[in-house]
Amino acid sequence: MTKLIFMGTPDFSATVLEGLLDSRVYDIIAVVTQPDRAVGRKKEIKMTPVKEVALAHNLPVYQPEKLSGSSEMAELMTLGADGIITAAFGQFLPTRLLDSVDFAINVHASLLPKYRGGAPIHYALMNGDSETGVTIMEMVKEMDAGDMIAKASLPILDEDNVGTLFEKLAVLGRDLLLESLPAYIAGSLIAQPQDHSQATFSPNIQPEEEKLNWDRSSRALFNQVRGMCPWPVAHTFLDGKRFKIYEAQAVSGQGKPGEIIEKSKKNLVVATGGGALSLRVVQPAGKPKMPIVDFLNGFGRSLEVGDSFGD
Incomplete structure (x- = not known):
């Protein structure tokens, strides 16, 4: 043996x-x-x-x-x-x-x-x-x-x-x-x-790579989000606080990169440098991970179309 x-x-x-x-x-x-x-x-x-x-x-x-x-x-x-x-x-x-x-x-x-x-x-x-x-x-x-x-x-x-x-x-x-x-x-x-x-290389992910740049296309941001889920998790900022995004979907839409262009009881859509990103599973600072529906029914109630994510 x-x-x-x-x-x-x-x-x-x-x-x-x-x-x-x-x-x-x-x-x-x-x-x-x-x-x-x-x-x-x-x-x-x-x-x-x-x-x-x-x-x-x-x-x-x-x-x-x-x-x-x-x-x-x-x-x-x-x-x-x-x-x-x-x-x-x-x-x-x-x-x-x-x-x-x-x-x-x-x-x-x-x-x-x-x-x-x-x-x-x-x-x-x-x-x-x-x-x-x-x-x-x-x-x-x-x-x-x-x-x-x-x-x-x-x-x-x-x-x-x-x-x-x-x-x-x-x-x-x-x-x-x-x-x-x-x-x-x-x-x-x-x-x-x-x-x-x-040969190409894939070094360990660095903290700066986790941050979303809303000037990028919706497809590139979608790939970044899923390429960091469930770890180390992509993030942006909301009201100056880190906001993690676990799941999202590339969708059509137009607006200033990082700007909320659609909000309903079930959807939160953010404009990118090309297209838009529909957020699906998120984690606000100091809160647990949650589906976007729960976020919109609670911590996200005050958000409005025209508000922005980012620095």
Whole structure:
């Protein structure tokens, strides 16, 4: 039985780990994930989804703040693993660790060489791509630059956002890994090099990218909103206070960018640099996330056509 070390952190990774465990073909001898973090307003310490799966299966868990040079890495190198599987782990793997096993492969949520980096799903949505996918690749020192073992794609629908695509791509990545891994280990599936000249990058989202610029087109703003839902969430300002927008829809309309051009009991439509945006799910400052109907029946009653969002 092939001995594996699995490394990952979010739900995407947990889905891949569960697939390996359910297959009963591989011996997961250790799981490495990010340290527990304080989350939410109450700053409650929360385990990663991968840690939850690992503990449910009585697997040893390692959580180094930084893998390179850590005592955890030194111990991992003594376990006798045949290979390492990573999926959205969140740290670079040192060359010493990669060289200590027969193979190390990663499940990456893009069609490489497009969108190397930590936020490929966000960028695929924000850029309005019509498809995305998963690549199984060999790990090398350079970020997401290894030879490709397998690829699979799926269409991006208008109703998709980061959350829905994470779920779809996690299943796609799990199945593609389980399909391709046996042949790769046996040596009958040879990895193919990427065309590095075609590489594009998707670095982690920066706070300034979350802010909506109403001068942009309605379609571009629609893509930005869904490309940040459910995290980190796009925002604008209303009366000088941050106003988050979780869901919106590009519609026809004309007016000054950021100006409310339609208000009813069920609709709030804001003009953009081209077209308009109908807000669907929002979160005013200091309030919970809510459907636009609830906002209009409560906190948004005082808004009028002609009022504006923005700085």
